[in-house]
Amino acid sequence: MDWYPDADEDLLLRTSARFAGGQAAAVAGCRWFRDPQRNDIQGELPGWPPGPVHTPRTTGDRAARRTGRALAFGIPLIANLVANIGGAAGSPFGSGPTTGKPEERENEVDDFPVMWAAPDTLARTVPWQLDPDRRPEGYTTDLVLTSRRLLFLGTRTGTLDKADVLAEYPRVSLAHARRMRFSEVEADVKVTFADGSWIRLFTGNPDSAERLAEILDGTVDALPESDLTPGQRDRVTRFLADLPAGTRPPTFTRLASGIVLVEARVPLKAGQDLHETHSILMGPSGEPAKPQPGDL
Template sequence: MDWYPEPDESTLVRTPIRFATGYAPPVAGSRWFRDTSRRDIQGELPGWPAGPEYRLHAPATQAANRVGGGLLGGLATALKAGMDAVTGNATTVSGASKASGKAQYPADEVEDFPVLWAAPGTRARSLPWQLDPGRRPDRYRVDAAVTERRLVLLGVGSDMTAAADVLWETPRDAIAGAEHLAFSEGGNDLRIRFTDDSWTRLASGDSQKLVGLLSDHRKLLPESALTPAQRERVARFVAELPAAAQAPRFYRLASGAVLVEAQAPAKVGRGLSETHSIFMGETGEPARPQPGDL
């Protein structure tokens, strides 16, 4: 599954990703591919194999989905690792979050559930079909890798010794922005908007991190940009990390606080990772993330 960026770039995050799945009862378990007139376009996407057909659920089915959704939501909550904002320390397991609030975009979250919104010739229409859980092979996943220069989608098959396939990529300057969509299955959805006004709705356990990077809420810093007090705090943080943890990365957030993150293999399941992090101010003191930081 190895894939490496170019010598002049580094991988800021790599995480499994897929097209999102409807959460509200009328669209639960569904996803659609639309043009800007809400016309179904999945039959027009070049190279895409046939996929499942979805329809809005009848009221009786919606009631059953509400019950099932409540049980699943409770399970996700039980698995979620909490953030200690008082001390500035956090350990989060990828994929552990929950849905919250009401639909922010009812037309796209309750009345319909497009995961692709794209006029002819736009960038979203070029996304690979392997993102679709209803089309991709068993034991196959897609990873999103974000570097300073680009977003890359990688195909990983059942042979873990084989190199990952580069399915798609786009330069960062073709991305107009990204937002986290809390009203979603597991609270893990995000929308990526391209500069040609097309967009896609995806799901990832690292959705908030992806949004922060793709929206430039996080500015990657070299360790040399830290103050002496911050470097001292980082040394204590590194000393407490698991032995298998990767070297930390440093980000300047919108509020001016510095986020320090390090990845380590998760204890709760094979193939999962957990993120150890601290937020700190100018003198290395604990800091709280502010609105817009993440």
């Protein structure tokens, strides 16, 4: 693996992450960096290289983009129908390129900020490499959540180099997270810092967005691997042996009934930053388990 947690912390989640892109017609593919007065602040962010200046799309632009999206997603949509997965959890394409309904019209339809930050707030310190319009070609970014911090890592596609630690934040600096369903494959998440600033990220899979929000908000019992029983560890080893190279380290969640949900995220060749989730449920000794009422 290209990055390991310190001895005094446990890995809880690792997923791809980049700034999200607008989905509504007027803001499709766009992103803005705002202060609370909706001023564009990207020129104020220290160390950031120049990036494109987006403008809301005209009616003609919207029509052209709709045609382009239909062509781009035609094959995956047909594949989903044939496979009878049409938007099931873990499907890399969901029910189409855009799913869900707008929850914040001012931030999803009329405008699309991916950074909301007053001067001297933490959101202004996130790495510029999260912006797909700025980062080098072949460079990807991941979000890592441990028992004591959140980190952003950068890696170069096709290399075995150690990951770049681009930024890190103690858990106490994070207020909460919320999955935003009006997004590409419903995989956006809004991460809010304790100072009220926030960022909106695309995580590549709806399961990743949901799990990040649940862990940060304390609504699930995330387990470190060290808490597993010997039988459970053996079952996880066999589970991972069946998955392809490049699979992200698994995450573990204790459900209400006490059984453990194991999830592993596999990068997809269908598109950069996309991945699918493979999962199993296991009992105390690693035996297969079925969800009970209230588990899922």
